[in-house]
Amino acid sequence: MTVRMFLGHDAVPAIAPDDRGLAYGESLFETMRAHRGAVPWWDAHMARLQSGAARLAMPFPEGARMHAEALKLLDGADGVLKLQLTRGGGVRGYAPDMEAPPFWMLSVHALPQKIDAADVIWCQTRLAAQPLFAGLKHGNRLEQVLAATEVRVAGAVEGLMCDAAGHVIAATSTNVFALIDGQWCTPGLDDCGVAGVMRGWVLAQRDAKVTMLKPADIEQADAVFLCNAVRGILPVRRLGTQRWPRMHPEIRALQSALAQSHPGFDPPREAS
């Protein structure tokens, strides 16, 4: 892992032991797809990060500086760029030091192995309803850690999660869209879940309906895909007892549009 760390404007060699991201998960992060040393959707990621920082009343580093350091670290490569932003250091106790400079860390990782479609499970781990943080990609992620462990134990690619009331919210690290009666639908995220940048792109591309979905709605859909800014549009092939053996033409069309919008993503393979 290639990594660079900063406190406010200054490069630092290590995370401070009193960092509040470490102590309390008081942090936000972005996971971005880099292509030939560039980050095509940088602005969308920064917009989400900045809105999260505003909701958590966290300071925000200078955007141009973060971008320049990201490009320097990428050095022309393809890969996954992660940016984590924390509240910075502080005295012991939950109330933050509002004057402390933020800590931010950039790291570059290998792209995940490319797959054409995903086998997905239903996770037992439920998402708690907390409207204060709903939609944010914050650092309190114990629910996803437990759910991702379920996915690995099952040998699946991803796992869909419901809230306590049994409504589908998202998969552990992707958002979900289902084609129902000719209409793309995706769960609302007013109470929990992460509003992914790729989800935002899909919503802008298609007149998708943000609505309440039950597991049966997903299982009976004509097509289902997962999406995030690293994997793009990932068709679901299997979910519980349900199968979608062939990629739906609507998913193929979305993948084509994505490849035109972001050069890091390949157009869909030819139909077999």
Place this chain on the structure above:
Amino acid sequence: MTVRMFLGHDAVPAIAPDDRGLAYGESLFETMRAHRGAVPWWDAHMARLQSGAARLAMPFPEGARMHAEALKLLDGADGVLKLQLTRGGGVRGYAPDMEAPPFWMLSVHALPQKIDAADVIWCQTRLAAQPLFAGLKHGNRLEQVLAATEVRVAGAVEGLMCDAAGHVIAATSTNVFALIDGQWCTPGLDDCGVAGVMRGWVLAQRDAKVTMLKPADIEQADAVFLCNAVRGILPVRRLGTQRWPRMHPEIRALQSALAQSHPGFDPPREAS
């Protein structure tokens, strides 16, 4: 802040940038009262930490080693000893590396300023219901951070928090007990909240009732106190519009018992 860090058995100079406590709040911590270089309630803290590690399927460092390092760091002093335990490092992605050695960090802090009684507010920040992690002192603490900010803005000492259904759960960093019709009561923590070591001590001392409490139940109680392992038993003097100007003899008796059980805590002052 005096601090020492370890990865498994080895002392390390810094936290790894891929630490999962930093990435996801995948961590647990204990905040302990040290007295003359000893930690009188070490065993109770370790029992809770170990039970939390089991619930999160996290590895647990050798207890004797942690104790020896804690005493070395304290070096005879009074103070607050914090122990944070994280999952350790791991690849990017939510599923943990189950083989990675745990990271643990010891730090010593000054005791908080001693106060005789607390002015307390009702926080607007609600606690989300998540039975999977209820009771644990884990590192996903954004709710407490927001609530503690409310407390500071109000100039209060502590703030009581409710769950989404409006039941009282705890204060931001303390548990709460209320004397109602001659019976000590404290909220159940099946859905949220931290089961404090001091709360456990009080429950063992008094035949306290674990029950559902509404804000009005607390406000109309004959006496209310907050407690944690650093501050001990802290009488509530003011809460919203309610006042308890004199310390109740039952609280005085508990403080006396505490001073006998743990030499770090003073007996109650003489009644004025």
